[in-house]
Amino acid sequence: MDLQPFKELEQGENLRVPEELSLVGGPRNFRRTIVSVRIYPDSPYRVDIVEGKLALLVEGELVCDIELQDIPEYYRRDLRSGKTITEIAPTIEWGSLVYLTVYRKCQYFGFKEECQFCDINENVRQQKEAGRPYDTVKAVEEVVEALEIIDETDVEKRTRAYTITGGSITRHLRGQDEATFYEAYARAINSRFPGRWISKMVVQALPLDDVRRFRDAGVQIYHPNYEVWDRRLFSIICPGKEDYVGRDEWMKRIVAAAEVFGPSQVIPNFVAGVEMAAPHGFSRIEDALASTGEGLDYFMSRGITPRFTVWCPEPLSVLGRDQGAAPLEYHVGLLRLWRETLLRYNLPAPPGYGLPGVGNAVFSVSSFMDALPGDLEVARLPGESEVAANS
Numbered sequence: 001m002d003l004q005p006f007k008e009l010e011q012g013e014n015l016r017v018p019e020e021l022s023l024v025g026g027p028r029n030f031r032r033t034i035v036s037v038r039i040y041p042d043s044p045y046r047v048d049i050v051e052g053k054l055a056l057l058v059e060g061e062l063v064c065d066i067e068l069q070d071i072p073e074y075y076r077r078d079l080r081s082g083k084t085i086t087e088i089a090p091t092i093e094w095g096s097l098v099y100l101t102v103y104r105k106c107q108y109f110g111f112k113e114e115c116q117f118c119d120i121n122e123n124v125r126q127q128k129e130a131g132r133p134y135d136t137v138k139a140v141e142e143v144v145e146a147l148e149i150i151d152e153t154d155v156e157k158r159t160r161a162y163t164i165t166g167g168s169i170t171r172h173l174r175g176q177d178e179a180t181f182y183e184a185y186a187r188a189i190n191s192r193f194p195g196r197w198i199s200k201m202v203v204q205a206l207p208l209d210d211v212r213r214f215r216d217a218g219v220q221i222y223h224p225n226y227e228v229w230d231r232r233l234f235s236i237i238c239p240g241k242e243d244y245v246g247r248d249e250w251m252k253r254i255v256a257a258a259e260v261f262g263p264s265q266v267i268p269n270f271v272a273g274v275e276m277a278a279p280h281g282f283s284r285i286e287d288a289l290a291s292t293g294e295g296l297d298y299f300m301s302r303g304i305t306p307r308f309t310v311w312c313p314e315p316l317s318v319l320g321r322d323q324g325a326a327p328l329e330y331h332v333g334l335l336r337l338w339r340e341t342l343l344r345y346n347l348p349a350p351p352g353y354g355l356p357g358v359g360n361a362v363f364s365v366s367s368f369m370d371a372l373p374g375d376l377e378v379a380r381l382p383g384e385s386e387v388a389a390n391s
């Protein structure tokens with residue numbers, strides 16, 4: 001998601017920057033919030049050293065201090081094959097989430113199928129061109145081996161969850177359909193480490209029989225991401241999903257999945273701000289928020305809590321770097337709308353993102369959790385105690 005292609009980064013910045021930064025303290029006394037790093041040399045924001053400490057500056061003015069996550073012990077160990085843990089099972093969300101992108105391509109291919117904000121297939125080409133080790137498909141055995149190392153070395157159990165994710169499989173991958181392919185990872189992990197991590201799966205909105213298979217394989221949280229709510233924009237921004245599944249069927253499948261997992265464990269993501277992308281998106285902030293709010297109402301009235309990541313135009317995607325991102329006013333309005341809708345339906349904070357309330361952030365796009373009241377209960381997973389869910 002960096003805004004500059006690797007080959008234009010003269011100092012190899014892409015190999016050096018941390019995944020996330022914590023913004024804290026400074027003249028405005030920031031309470032901790034976490035941001036994902038995107039490399040963008042033209043940005044007015046810059047991380048630099050001020051009086052011996054890392055700090056965030058905007059056009060030379062100090063904004064706040066920056067903290068980095070300690071390098072976890074497991075990053076110092078390699079797999080038997082020599083592959084690194086960062087290659088097979090990196091952690092994000094301040095070390096709390098093991099992020100397993102097990103298939104790094106997507107079978108929605110080309111501008112007529114790929115989601116228009118996504119550069120997954122271009123990114124594979126870029127990584128390979130840069131000569132980085134980059135397996136398109138991660139072997140189940142290697143994923144389990146990497147998790148063994150993490151389990152052995154993470155004695156404080158700071159890693160609390162893992163996510164299995166990757167591109168969509170519209171046909172077959174190594175003879176398997178999408179559900180069969182991804183289920184195998186969940187089954188292998190959960191049978192080797194029962195109860196060790198919260199198990200999350202980010203795949204398409206699949207038919208109910210497939211969703212039951214995920215649950216039976218031990219998955220606890222299902223993320224069938226819908227990306228954008230508006231009907232017209234869904235067909236333009238997610239043309240592959242529209243063609244293969246269809247927007248109405250996609251939304252119906254999300255709701256149906258709540259029968260299998262329980263509504264609080266179905267957490268579809270949308271890409272906040274992409275509904276304002278030119279040339280097809282809303283030009284007025286109020287129209288974008290009204291549309292997105294309709295989607296929030298649809299799901300939250302059924303007990304399902306969507307969450308969002310902030311749209312950051314990816315230079316190699318169709319909606320590339322010549323786009324401006326949605327304005328700050330939109331994002332503030334969205335946070336207000338999301339919080340108000342969640343509270344209106346008396347919903348708990350979504351599980352798996354740490355504690356709600358400003359200053360508690362762990363999730364790497366933490367603003368939606370920061371915006372919730374600090375005393376709001378977190379939804380409990382089956383078998384989880386209230387204390388565990390809220391600690």
Ligand code: SF4
Binds near residue numbers: 115119120167
């Ligand atoms: S389905 Fe997912 S991986 Fe595939 S193009 Fe869309 S966002 Fe990217």
